[in-house]
Structure formats: C-alpha cells, structure tokens
Amino acid sequence: MRQIKTWVQLYVDWITRIGIIRFSLLLAFCIISIAVVIQGTITLLLRGVVDVVDLVRSVFFGLLVTPWAAYFLTAVIDELEDSRRRLTDMVHKLQIMRERDQALNQRLQSNISQLNNQIEETRRAEAARLRVLSELEAEAIQREKAQKELEEQSALLRSFLDSSPDLVFYRNEREEFLSCNRALETLLGRSRDDIIGRTPYGVYEPQMAEQIISRDREVFEKNQPITYELWFPYPDGRRACFEMRQVPFFAAHGERLGLVGFGRDITEHKQYQDELEKASRDKTTFISTISHELRTPLNGVVGLSHILLDTPLNDLQRQYLNTIHLSAVTLGNIFNDIIDLDKIERRKLKIARSKIDLRQLLADLQTLSSLMVEAKGLYLHFDIDGDVPHWIMADGTRLRQILWNVLSNAVKFTAEGGITFGVQVSPSEENKVYLRFDIEDTGIGIPEHEQQNIFAMYYQVPGTKRAVGTGIGLAITKQLVETMGGSIHVDSELGHGSCFTIELEATVLPDSQNDEAEAMLAQELPPLRILLVEDIALNITVATAMLNKLGHQVDAAMTGREALAKFQPERYDLVLLDIQLPDMTGFDIADELRQRYPEKLPPLVALTANLINDPSQYQQHGMQAVIGKPLALGNLRKTLNELFVGCALPSESEVVVEAPNKYVLDLPFLEDFTGVVGCDVMVSAIDLFAQSMPEYLKILNSALTARDKQGIVEEAHKIKSAAGAIGLKRIHQLAQQAQSPDLPAWQENINDWIDSICAEYQGDLECLRQWVQQQRTETQTAQ
Incomplete structure (x- = not known):
C-alpha cells in the first residue's frame, strides 16, 4: 500500500513536471502501443497471424480511449492535486493550529505553573497564617500563663516580703517610696498606700530623715551598696537598732532606677555585744x-x-x-x-x-x-x-x-x-x-x-x-x-x-653609756625622804623595810586624802603612789599634785600590780617611772638610781614598740622580690592585696559565724597565699594556722587567729608600704 502511494505520488509529480499536453500525447502513445501489443498478441495467439487491420483497429481504439483516459486521469489528478493542496493547506493549518496549540499549551502550562505556584504560595501563606495564628494563640496562652505565674510569683514575693521580719523598701532617685513590706508599715505605724509616694521627710523624724537622705546620696554618688546601723523608734515609743543595707538597682538597659533597702533588727545582737563588751x-x-x-x-x-x-x-x-x-x-x-x-x-x-x-x-x-x-x-x-x-x-x-x-x-x-x-x-x-x-x-x-x-x-x-x-x-x-x-x-x-x-x-x-650607767649606779644615793601612798598595811611594811634598808626615810599614807594632806613639796624628795586606793586612784592624786604644785613637784613613781595598762598612760599623768608589785629590791634600787643619780628614762618612743619588721615582714623574700621586679610592681601587688582583703575577710568571718570549717580553711588558704606573695610574714603565719584544722586546740584558737588577721593586716600592710618607700628612696639615692 505504501508502494502504491509512492507510485501515485511519482505519477502526479511527473504529470505536473511535463505538463498536461505532453502527458496526454504520451498517454495516447502509451494506450495505442498497449492496444497494438495486446491486439496483436491476442490475434497471434488465436489465429497465429497478425493483420494490419488488427493493428489499425488497435490504433483507432487507442485514439478513442485516450481522451477519456486523459480526462479521467486529469480529473483524478486534479482532484488529487486539489486534495493534496487542500491537504497541504489543512496540514499547514493543522501545523499552525498545532503550533498555536503548542503555544497555548505552553501558555497553559505556564498558567498552570503560575497557578500552581500561586496555589502553593497561597497554601504556604495560609499555612504561615495558620502557623502565626497558632503561635499567636500559643503566645497568648503562654502570656496568659506567664501573667498568671507572674501574678502568683508577685503574690508569693509580696507574701514572702510581708512575712519577713526584716525591713524591705524601694525608693526612686527622687527619694520617693515606691513600695515597702509589712515590717516597715509596722515600724512606721502607717499603711503601704500612705507610705508610697512620700519621701523620708514625710515618714521619719527630720533628723533621722536627713541621716537617711545622706546615706541615699552616698549610694547614688558611689553607685555602690552601703551598710550602716540606725536606731528607729516604734509608734509605741520602743527603739530598735537596725542594720541597714541599701543597694542601687538598675533597669535591663542599665539605667539606674533607684535603690532597694533592707533593714535587720539587731537590737538583741547589740545588747549581746554590749554584754560581751x-x-x-x-x-x-x-x-x-x-x-x-x-x-x-x-x-x-x-x-x-x-x-x-x-x-x-x-x-x-x-x-x-x-x-x-x-x-x-x-x-x-x-x-x-x-x-x-x-x-x-x-x-x-x-x-x-x-x-x-x-x-x-x-x-x-x-x-x-x-x-x-x-x-x-x-x-x-x-x-x-x-x-x-x-x-x-x-x-x-x-x-x-x-x-x-x-x-x-x-x-x-x-x-x-x-x-x-x-x-x-x-x-x-x-x-x-x-x-x-x-x-x-x-x-x-x-x-x-x-x-x-x-x-x-x-x-x-x-x-x-x-x-x-x-x-x-x-x-x-x-x-x-x-x-x-x-x-x-x-x-x-x-x-x-x-x-x-x-x-x-x-x-x-654603747660602752660609754654602759660605763656611765655603771658609774652612776655605783654612786651611793643620798638619804631620801619618801612619801609612800599605799592602802595595804603589809605592803607598807615590806616597802618601808626595803627603803629603810637602802637608807631612806618613809612616811606612809593609806588614802588619797591623807596623802594630799601630808604632802608638802619641800618635805619630800619622792612620792610612791599605789594606783588603786579606797577613795581615789593614784592618777587622781598625781593630777591634783601637778595642779597644786606645777613647778615644785618631786618625782612621782607608780606602784602597781596591774600591769595591763599601757606604760605611756603613767607618763600622761606625770609619773616618771613605774615599779611593779611585788616589790623587788633590785628594781627599787634601779629606779631610784635612774631618778636621782642621773640615769635617764627612755623616751616614750622607746617605751612602747610594736612587733618589729623582722616579725611582720619576710624581709629576705621582699629584698629578692623588689630586687628582681622593682618597687613599682611591688606597690601594684600591695594595692591589689588591699583591694582583695576586705572581701576575703568578709567571707572568712561569715564562714566563722556559720562554723563552716571547710569555708574557713579555703578562705584562709587564699589569704595565706596572697599574704605570702607580698611578704606579709605575720599574716601568712596566722592564715597558715587558720587553714590547718588538724592543729591541736584549733577550735579554741581559730577565733583569735582570725581576729588577729582582721586587726593586724592593715597595720602590717602600712608597715610594708613604708618599707617599700624606704627601699625606693634608697635606690634613688644610690642612683
């Protein structure tokens, strides 16, 4: 079938190429030829002889058939050509339609894609909207829950603050109360609503308000917490001592909003402290x-x-x-x-x-x-x-x-x-x-x-x-x-x-002083007229016997009034004063004698068994020497020689001295340290120690109060290391003892050791500063 279509197409193409006339002539020739051949062949087969008539008949038959064949074929060809043209047109149109359909299909696909995208975006937007709605709903639920929790926490905090016996209050920078707890309401005898919005001048006495305002200003100026004690009056007239702690508080972005105050009633503690004192x-x-x-x-x-x-x-x-x-x-x-x-x-x-x-x-x-x-x-x-x-x-x-x-x-x-x-x-x-x-x-x-x-x-x-x-x-x-x-x-x-x-x-x-002192002590004392002020008969007997043995005359007075009545400057060379007498002290007698006879007073010497007093206290009352009890003949003879032969008493600076640098400071370490790093680094280390020590002591004392042995050991170890690093020998040794709970009687001595650290470290630090300054001066002088 496909072969026939091919031949037909070739036939049509051929007619179109040679033209219709040539095709007709060629068709006539072909038909006549075919008729002659067929006639001749049939005649030859039937009769065995082909005549000219038969050929002529074949020619006339061809000529007769040719027009009809040519017309038919031409008509067919025309129809075919027309059909082909129509078909071509249709194909062209179909092609155009196909292209248009493809374009439409593409546009449709694009529209469908866009529509799908729009649908997807819509779906996403809807999902996002639903998600946002869900989040908003969850956030609303969470906010509601948080609000509820906040209200519960606020109520709990308010309940906690109101149940606290300590004072709690808030004030802004204009000194106005923002809130307070029930303890402050009880103390002031006012309701919270009556307190809020007022300044201290509106709720306290003027003098107390001024003191509180000055403390507030100190907090704001230094931006640091402060602690102080203040006595508050209750509405019923009672007074209580409170340890006040005021600290600045800030917003999340750092802006200072005011201060928070706390007050703890330490009246019993003060009473206990007073009792201890x-x-x-x-x-x-x-x-x-x-x-x-x-x-x-x-x-x-x-x-x-x-x-x-x-x-x-x-x-x-x-x-x-x-x-x-x-x-x-x-x-x-x-x-x-x-x-x-x-x-x-x-x-x-x-x-x-x-x-x-x-x-x-x-x-x-x-x-x-x-x-x-x-x-x-x-x-x-x-x-x-x-x-x-x-x-x-x-x-x-x-x-x-x-x-x-x-x-x-x-x-x-x-x-x-x-x-x-x-x-x-x-x-x-x-x-x-x-x-x-x-x-x-x-x-x-x-x-x-x-x-x-x-x-x-x-x-x-x-x-x-x-x-x-x-x-x-x-x-x-x-x-x-x-x-x-x-x-x-x-x-x-x-x-x-x-x-x-x-x-x-x-x-x-020096030997010269020794020889001079020995020579002076070797001199024989002249007989002295001595007024002995003593209230114990036995002491009078002993002292009189000793002084008489040394060749002196003694008059005794057993009270202060009797001594003042007996005394005359020209009558006595020396006055021995007992400190504790029935009617007055030896200091009172000395002060009275100095007032009465400022220029004619003989030497005054204290006789006392109470060696607790600072020796400089006797000098402040005009006493040239102190003799301890029980009386020793050697001490008595020595004091009399110092006063009347010429041995000078040591100056006040020689009488009372603190522990020397050798015990306070680790001098070999300090000399090596400053020799390597210099005095400036040492000063920086001292300053750092001075800044850190208050916090160390605060924690150490809190651990001691809580009887926290481990806390004491840990903090004492820090102090020991810090003190050793700058050569504070005494503080280092005290901290070493404090951090060693295995030491015997550690529990009995730990309070004393910590008290010693607190009492001594500033003085030792000042001693170290002076030593460093001296080293710096010597270095500069050497250069």
Missing part, C-alpha cells in the same frame, strides 16, 4: 583587781623573804625560806601569764623596751632556778658562750618571763639528771647582737608528732596528766617571743629529754 571590761577589772589583791600578800612574801635571806639563818631555815621565796616568785610569774593571756585575747600585748642589765637578769635567773632544782635533787649548769653584753634595750620583764617559763617547765618534767642553760651571743648589725638561749633537760621528752602542738593554747601532751599546769605557759611564751621579733622551737626525743631554743635580737648600749 561589759563582760570583757568586767573580766579585765576582775583580773586587775584579783591581780592587785593577790599580789598584795605576795608582795609581803617576796619582799620579807628577800629581806630575811640577808639575816643570819641556820641551814634548815634558809632552805625553808628559799622555798618560800621561790614559790612566791613562781606565783608572780603565773600572774604574769594570766595577765598576758588577757592582753592577748584583747590584742593589747605590747613590748615595753627599756635599759636592762642582762648579766644581772641571768644571775637572778640562775639563783632562782638553783633553788628550784635543789628541791628536786637535780643539777643545774649555766654555760655562757661569748661576751654577754651588760646593758641592752629590751623588755626585761618579758624576757625574764620567757626564760622562767621554759626553765620551770624543764624542771617540772625532769625527775632525774638536771638542766643545762646555755647562752650564746653573736654580733648582728651595728650595736645589735643575737641572743640564743638553749634550755636542755634530761626529762621525759616529747614525741616528735607532738613537738609543734605544745605551743598551742590550752594543749597538753597526752600522757602527762601527772604534771600540774593549764597549757598556757608555752603558748604565751611563744606569743611573747614572736612579739619581741624572735623565735622559739624545740628538739626532743621521747624518753631522752628536750632542748628548747630561743633566739632574740637586742640592741646593745
């Missing part, structure tokens, strides 16, 4: 009184036994009298320990330096300790190595107390053998020497793990309960030694005795 004063008064009362009979025992020892006695009587004298001296040293314990507790322990005869001090100590060891059948060996200076500047009372405590302990714990007392002297700086005292015994010894514990307050080595004591002697000795700028340590082996080593530095007076 009163108890402390009562205890001091008690110690002063009991010291005075006990030293009065002790004065008689020591003085009279000392006088009797210079009289003819048999051996037994001398032995008994030595024992009495030794016991009285020992009791006096116990009094000194008790008084020093009170001073340590009140941070009043001072060192009073004066000129002392070191050789005489050691001789007296040897005499007394000889009496003590003889009673137990022990030997005593004094070994002095080096040239012991004669006159030094030191606190003779403290030095004697230190050595006596260690010596008496050595005798106490030694049953067989004896005591060796060694003294080594080595030069230090100009006019200074190092004194080393070694007190070695053959007693019971101390276990190695207990050797540092024995210096703790109230501590006694387990297993020594048969020994009499309270556990304060060595603790006080260590405090005294360190306050004098020295050190003490022990070397011992259980069962083989102990050796206590004490190292101190002392200033040696």
Whole structure:
C-alpha cells in the first residue's frame, strides 16, 4: 500500500513536471502501443497471424480511449492535486493550529505553573497564617500563663516580703517610696498606700530623715551598696537598732532606677555585744583587781623573804625560806601569764623596751632556778658562750618571763639528771647582737608528732596528766617571743629529754653609756625622804623595810586624802603612789599634785600590780617611772638610781614598740622580690592585696559565724597565699594556722587567729608600704 502511494505520488509529480499536453500525447502513445501489443498478441495467439487491420483497429481504439483516459486521469489528478493542496493547506493549518496549540499549551502550562505556584504560595501563606495564628494563640496562652505565674510569683514575693521580719523598701532617685513590706508599715505605724509616694521627710523624724537622705546620696554618688546601723523608734515609743543595707538597682538597659533597702533588727545582737563588751571590761577589772589583791600578800612574801635571806639563818631555815621565796616568785610569774593571756585575747600585748642589765637578769635567773632544782635533787649548769653584753634595750620583764617559763617547765618534767642553760651571743648589725638561749633537760621528752602542738593554747601532751599546769605557759611564751621579733622551737626525743631554743635580737648600749650607767649606779644615793601612798598595811611594811634598808626615810599614807594632806613639796624628795586606793586612784592624786604644785613637784613613781595598762598612760599623768608589785629590791634600787643619780628614762618612743619588721615582714623574700621586679610592681601587688582583703575577710568571718570549717580553711588558704606573695610574714603565719584544722586546740584558737588577721593586716600592710618607700628612696639615692 505504501508502494502504491509512492507510485501515485511519482505519477502526479511527473504529470505536473511535463505538463498536461505532453502527458496526454504520451498517454495516447502509451494506450495505442498497449492496444497494438495486446491486439496483436491476442490475434497471434488465436489465429497465429497478425493483420494490419488488427493493428489499425488497435490504433483507432487507442485514439478513442485516450481522451477519456486523459480526462479521467486529469480529473483524478486534479482532484488529487486539489486534495493534496487542500491537504497541504489543512496540514499547514493543522501545523499552525498545532503550533498555536503548542503555544497555548505552553501558555497553559505556564498558567498552570503560575497557578500552581500561586496555589502553593497561597497554601504556604495560609499555612504561615495558620502557623502565626497558632503561635499567636500559643503566645497568648503562654502570656496568659506567664501573667498568671507572674501574678502568683508577685503574690508569693509580696507574701514572702510581708512575712519577713526584716525591713524591705524601694525608693526612686527622687527619694520617693515606691513600695515597702509589712515590717516597715509596722515600724512606721502607717499603711503601704500612705507610705508610697512620700519621701523620708514625710515618714521619719527630720533628723533621722536627713541621716537617711545622706546615706541615699552616698549610694547614688558611689553607685555602690552601703551598710550602716540606725536606731528607729516604734509608734509605741520602743527603739530598735537596725542594720541597714541599701543597694542601687538598675533597669535591663542599665539605667539606674533607684535603690532597694533592707533593714535587720539587731537590737538583741547589740545588747549581746554590749554584754560581751561589759563582760570583757568586767573580766579585765576582775583580773586587775584579783591581780592587785593577790599580789598584795605576795608582795609581803617576796619582799620579807628577800629581806630575811640577808639575816643570819641556820641551814634548815634558809632552805625553808628559799622555798618560800621561790614559790612566791613562781606565783608572780603565773600572774604574769594570766595577765598576758588577757592582753592577748584583747590584742593589747605590747613590748615595753627599756635599759636592762642582762648579766644581772641571768644571775637572778640562775639563783632562782638553783633553788628550784635543789628541791628536786637535780643539777643545774649555766654555760655562757661569748661576751654577754651588760646593758641592752629590751623588755626585761618579758624576757625574764620567757626564760622562767621554759626553765620551770624543764624542771617540772625532769625527775632525774638536771638542766643545762646555755647562752650564746653573736654580733648582728651595728650595736645589735643575737641572743640564743638553749634550755636542755634530761626529762621525759616529747614525741616528735607532738613537738609543734605544745605551743598551742590550752594543749597538753597526752600522757602527762601527772604534771600540774593549764597549757598556757608555752603558748604565751611563744606569743611573747614572736612579739619581741624572735623565735622559739624545740628538739626532743621521747624518753631522752628536750632542748628548747630561743633566739632574740637586742640592741646593745654603747660602752660609754654602759660605763656611765655603771658609774652612776655605783654612786651611793643620798638619804631620801619618801612619801609612800599605799592602802595595804603589809605592803607598807615590806616597802618601808626595803627603803629603810637602802637608807631612806618613809612616811606612809593609806588614802588619797591623807596623802594630799601630808604632802608638802619641800618635805619630800619622792612620792610612791599605789594606783588603786579606797577613795581615789593614784592618777587622781598625781593630777591634783601637778595642779597644786606645777613647778615644785618631786618625782612621782607608780606602784602597781596591774600591769595591763599601757606604760605611756603613767607618763600622761606625770609619773616618771613605774615599779611593779611585788616589790623587788633590785628594781627599787634601779629606779631610784635612774631618778636621782642621773640615769635617764627612755623616751616614750622607746617605751612602747610594736612587733618589729623582722616579725611582720619576710624581709629576705621582699629584698629578692623588689630586687628582681622593682618597687613599682611591688606597690601594684600591695594595692591589689588591699583591694582583695576586705572581701576575703568578709567571707572568712561569715564562714566563722556559720562554723563552716571547710569555708574557713579555703578562705584562709587564699589569704595565706596572697599574704605570702607580698611578704606579709605575720599574716601568712596566722592564715597558715587558720587553714590547718588538724592543729591541736584549733577550735579554741581559730577565733583569735582570725581576729588577729582582721586587726593586724592593715597595720602590717602600712608597715610594708613604708618599707617599700624606704627601699625606693634608697635606690634613688644610690642612683
């Protein structure tokens, strides 16, 4: 079928190419030819002969058929051509329609895509709208829930604030109250609505309002919290002390809105504090009184036994009298320990330096300790190595107390053998020497793990309960030694005795002064007329006996009024004043005499058993010297020589001195440190320590109040590290003790250690600043 279509197409193409006439002629020829061939073939087959007539007939048949064939074929061709043209047109049109359909289809697809996009966008927008609506709905629910929670929290906060006994209030920068709790309403006797919007002038008394406003301004100026105490009156007339804490508060973007105030009723605390202070004063008064009362009979025992020892006695009587004298001296040293314990507790322990005869001090100590060891059948060996200076500047009372405590302990714990007392002297700086005292015994010894514990307050080595004591002697000795700028340590082996080593530095007076002082003391005093003001008959007897033995005349007065009535400037060369009298104090008598006779007054000397007072207090009342009770003949003779032969009293700056830099500061470390990094870096480190210390102490004290041992240890460790980093030796050592809860009697001593840190660190810091400034000045001078 496809082949026929091809031939037909070729036929049509051929006719179109040669034309219709040529096609007709060619068709006629073809038909005639075909007719002749067919006629001839048929005739030949039928008759066997082909005639011309047959050929002519075939020609005429062809000629007759040709027009009709040509017409038919032409018509067919025309129809076919027309059909083809129409078909072509239709195909063209179809092509155009197809292209248009394709364009429409494309546009339709584009529109469909756009529509789909619009539908998708609409769907998304709808989904987003639904999501936004959902979020808004959730947010609304959340907001409603948050609002409800906020209202609940506000109600809870309001309930909490109203239930708090502490005052809570808010004020803006115009000093107007924004809100307050029920405690403030109760305190002021006003409702909250009546308080809000008012300034302090509208709710407090004018004077109190002015004080509060000044505190508010301080908060706003410094932008820092402040704490202060204020007494508030209640509407019923009661007054209560409140610890007020006011802090600035800010908005989220940093704008200051005003201040928040808190007030805690500390009335009971103040009362308790007052009771503690009163108890402390009562205890001091008690110690002063009991010291005075006990030293009065002790004065008689020591003085009279000392006088009797210079009289003819048999051996037994001398032995008994030595024992009495030794016991009285020992009791006096116990009094000194008790008084020093009170001073340590009140941070009043001072060192009073004066000129002392070191050789005489050691001789007296040897005499007394000889009496003590003889009673137990022990030997005593004094070994002095080096040239012991004669006159030094030191606190003779403290030095004697230190050595006596260690010596008496050595005798106490030694049953067989004896005591060796060694003294080594080595030069230090100009006019200074190092004194080393070694007190070695053959007693019971101390276990190695207990050797540092024995210096703790109230501590006694387990297993020594048969020994009499309270556990304060060595603790006080260590405090005294360190306050004098020295050190003490022990070397011992259980069962083989102990050796206590004490190292101190002392200033040696120049030889010219020593020779002059010795010459002056060697001079014989002229007989003096002395007025003795003393209310105890026994003390009068002892003092009179001693003074008479020295060749002086004594008049006694037992009250202040009697002394003022008896006294005449030209009648007496010296006035000895007891401090505690029935009707007035020795200070009152001294002040009255100075007022009456400002130019003719003889020397005034205080006689007292109360050694708690600062020695400078006596000088403020015009007293040239102080003699402690019980009276010792050596002290009495020395004071009289100083006053009447020409030995000058030390100046006030020499009388009372604080602990030296050697104990306060770690000088070797500081010298190395400043030598490497310079003084400027050291000053920066000091400033940083000064800024950090208040916060350290605040946390440390809060941990102490809460009895939080771990908190105490952690904060004390920080202080120890910080103090050690800038060479504050004393603070470093105190913090080291505070951070070591395994130390014996740690619980009993931790309050004292922390109090010492709080009380001493600023003074030590100032001492360090002065040392750095001195180093800087020396460096600049050297350059």
